[in-house]
Amino acid sequence: MQLMNRIKRFLLSRTTILTLIILALGSMLLGSFIPQSFLLTSNGAAKWHADYPTLAALAERLGLHHIYTHPFFACIMLLAVGALLFSCIEQFKISRRRTFGEEFSGRKYEEFETPVDPGSVTSWLRQSGYISVSSGKKGVRLCRHPWGYWGNFLLHVGMLIVIASSLWIAxxxxxxxxxxxxxxxxxxxxxxxxxxxxxxxxxxxxxxxxxxxxxxxxxxxxxxxxxxxxxxxxxxxxxxxxxxxxxxxxxxxxxxxxxxxxxxxGHAFYVEVVDPAGVKNTYQLLLAHPEKPDKPSYGDFPNMLGPGRLLRAKYFVDPEKRSFARENPQLVLRMDENGTQLGQLPLSIGGEGAIGRFHFRLIKVDKWSGLxxxxxxxxxxxxxxxxIIIFGSILNYFTPPREVIVRVLPDGETKISWRAVKFSEFYRDEFDRLKTEMTKEEANG
Amino acid sequence: MDKTIAVIVVLNWIAVFSYVLATVANVYGVLFKNDAVELRSYWAAWTGMVVHSAVILYWWRIVGHGPYMAPSEVLSSDAWIAICVYFVFSRIYPRIRSTSIIVFPTAFLMLALANFYNPGIRSLPPTFGGIWLVFHIAFYKIALGTLIIAFAFSIFFLLKGRSRAPWLMRLPEPASIDLYAYRFAGFGFIFWAIAMLAGSIWAYKSWGRFWGWDPVETWSLITWLFFGIYLHLRRFFRWSGEKAAWFFVFCFIMSLVSLFVTSHMGSSIHAEYFK
Structure with a gap:
């Protein structure tokens, strides 16, 4: 039990929470500067290694290239979930106490006394948007926007739900x-x-x-x-x-x-290739659709026809390069062997020709798409x-509760205590208006 | 088409001119405590906003999509929303009126910068659709509007601590300025969160993932966490005054980087939309 309380105290500590946010932030900053493996293509990874060999080796040694699946990041998330969980429980208790409790300690109240009877004061307050939340020996407590007490609780519950659901999905x-x-x-x-x-x-x-x-x-x-x-x-x-x-x-x-x-x-080109040994194979070359009619789309197919050979392909949707509406894709093949260009060959459907000792024939063209x-x-x-997060944030920041306690003093005067739970300077006018209204008769003599 | 673009450019410059006029009159009115001139500055800003609104609507009709594709559209709508947010909030909180000294020049600078970009028509990528995209973009812009106000208050606080210039004495008390900076940073934090969450829903509908650690997404989250740290420091560690103002200035710079720089990173899925 004592251990549990210590864990709870640790997770609810303001310093722990701030440290967790800073650690999460630090991890993300690292993740945004060190290329993450799941975002990199194999070419991109090779380039990163070639450009920054020392840093890349260090990042790999420390697992910084997969920071979001690193045990360190998982620990931060785990502690954050624990902190949020305890925080939600605590905030639920606080919100309930604040909403339905008779009085509680905290920020000081602005106070004044008035001869106006408590009934008239509460009636005026109700007309001004205050709601009676509790009454007892210490007086009647009214509150404007009492739901604002639940903002923080909802904000944290929302974050907990999002993290838990995201974790489940992941x-x-x-x-x-x-x-x-x-x-x-x-x-x-x-x-x-x-x-x-x-x-x-x-x-x-x-x-x-x-x-x-x-x-x-x-x-x-x-x-x-x-x-x-x-x-x-x-x-x-x-x-x-x-x-x-x-x-x-x-x-x-x-x-x-x-x-x-x-x-x-784009377009899928089915090309029949007869190699120098007379072996016939049909290959499917998927090329992305060109961005403009006058710009070709390119694709490289390394080692498809054997080690050291690079088959390069490009095509226009419209051979006249005028429009995408007229589809008659024309394929141009080029073959390099050990870095030396062997030749190139334009092909229309049914067309054939040779590059070096390879013979090519374009059998058909179809469309393809990614799913x-x-x-x-x-x-x-x-x-x-x-x-829930949005709802909680709105309650938290847009509707800070304003409380009034109305009580009768032994001398028969009514004591009014007012406070705004947050940003009281913003709502100072409300207190001034209340005071002016309740001391008006007194001032008029 | 050239004629239409010429009309747009001319109208944009009229809006810029109105905002410049509003800035000059506003600064003069505030510095020399001339209420009549200050009041006229708001009329000039309103005039600019009316012309600016007409330009945005006209361009929207021509290109068939909202002002969020080309850099000129992005900057122009940012300027427009900054002015709108200022007018809406200054009606609710009249004491923020003095932030016009920062808001008006920011708006005219953004709009003038927009005019230097090619206003050519950008076609809408197929994933650029749906109400969540609209929320995503609109709330980032609203967040920027509120953060500019918080930034203005932070700057006022820092200036007040360093100078005894008479015009600074006419601004609200330092404690009040500090509180307004805190309040508007809070608004910015919420609007930023809504924008990010709406973006997440839009991404899910478009690509089947609600979060992909894309550079723009990550930087947006980093910025949001910085604002979260700012609010935590203020609330739980009682940070206030100069320390808080400097930290907010840093957060504000981060938000500008996040909104205007990271979207140009080539590896981002957002990149193609801001080219």
Whole structure:
């Protein structure tokens, strides 16, 4: 029990709370200066290592490249949750006492005496927005915005809910990203383009196949992307198919999954390659849609045709480079071997040619799009926590309670005590008005 | 189109001119305690705001989206909201009127700077939609408006402690200035929190994650935590006066970095929207 009290005292200490905020802040500052591995591409990571070898080695040794999953950060969060939990309990007690208690210690009251009877004083106060919250031997206590006492409690409860829900999501979430070309299917167990999962989550495996039926996109007159949408077919084990559409900002909820349309899309080029040994293979080259009709989109495919060989591809949507409306994608292939360019080859559908000893034929072109599959629970908790935080902050800062205690003195005079729980200087006018009103008759003689 | 842009630029400069006039009259009115001139400064600011509002609405109609894509739109709407926030709060708390010395020049500088950017039409990325985006952007701008007022009070406090200039004596008492700085920092903290949370909901709806440790998100949270430390120090460690004012100035600079610098970081998902 004594240990529990010591833990509680430690976690509720103002210094502990401030230290925790500063430590969290310090971790985030470190995380924003040291590139985090989950935000870096493999090329980006290699560049960071090449540019700052000592710092990169040190960061890796100390685990600073994954600061948000570092045990140190987890400890800060754990202590923060503990502090918030105890704080919520304490603040609940304080708020209840302040709202319904008869009187409590704290900031000093402004006081004056008046011959006006207590009934008239309380009646005037009620008309001015004060509510009777308690009465007893020490007098009647009225309060303007008594709900303001609950602001801090709600603010901390909200933060607790958000942190707890976020932690739950971080531990249990499953997420997979894939690029699918039209007509292509993604089957249960297939490998994702990229995937993330929480510590307690299993590998993300879909329970049915997904096939991309079509991709549609629109552009603004300035060629910015206006919208992207994909038509998907979900096929279960009985081969029954269900079609659904997903678009940007139009989330598809299906069988416990949330499916998002990524803004990645473009053309998939199917190229048949015959290598010098006469072996024939068909490759799918996914290239992002160009940003402008007169600017090509590029893609590099290192080692696809063997070690030391780099196949480079570029394409225009419209060979005349005028518009995105006229789709007749033209592919240009270039091959480098050990850093030396072997040649380049423009290809239209059905077209063929050779670069060095490799023979290429463009079989077909389809559209492709990026899809994000997410499976997690707890987001409602996060958003509910947000709501509570906002509600608590508003109560805390916009409606500080103002209290008045009205009591009768032995000489028959009425004593009025007033105070604002916070920012009393702001509400000084209310006290002045109360005093003026209640001493008016006295002043008039 | 060139004609439309010319009209917009001319109207913007009229608004800038009105704000400059408001600043000059305001500073003169406050420094030399000329109430009539000070009052006229508010009329000039109102005139500027009316013209400025018309420009924003007209441009909104032309481009088909709110003022949050191009740097010129961002700066112009920041200036507009700073003036609006000032007028709204000065009606509720008349004692903040003197912060116009800082708010008016800030507004005209932002709007003038906006005029130097290319006002070309930026198309709206597909993820840029929905009410949460509107809340996200609007509340950051409102937060900036309230933080400018808190910044003005912090500067007043620091100046009052260093100079006995007559115009400074006409400002409220140091204790009162300190309290107003604290109060408006609190407002800024809340509006910043609402903006961040709305952004989180928007991100969830757009990308399926409510937090991604993106540089802009992270810096926004860092700034919010700095304001949290400021409020904690004031409330629980009884920080006040000069120490608190300097710390707020630091927090305010952090907020400017967060709003105007981090969005240019290439690795941020926000970056493409501010190019």
């Amino acid at each position: 531990l249990t979430q499953q997420r997979g990203m894939l690029h699918l070309a039209v007509g292509e299917s993604f089957h249960p167990g297939d490998q994702w383009l990229s995937t993330e999962k929480g510590l307690l989550a299993k590998d993300f495996v879909l329970d049915r196949s997904v096939r991309l039926e079509s991709v549609s996109y629109e552009f603004w007159p300035t060629y910015g992307v206006k919208n992207v949408a994909s038509l998907l077919t979900f096929q279960n084990k009985q081969n029954a198919g269900e079609q659904r559409t997903v678009g940007v900002n139009n989330i598809l909820y299906y069988q416990g999954l949330s499916i998002y349309q990524a803004v990645d899309f 994000i599959f997410v499976k997690f629970f707890g987001i409602q908790g996060v958003f509910f926590g947000f709501l």
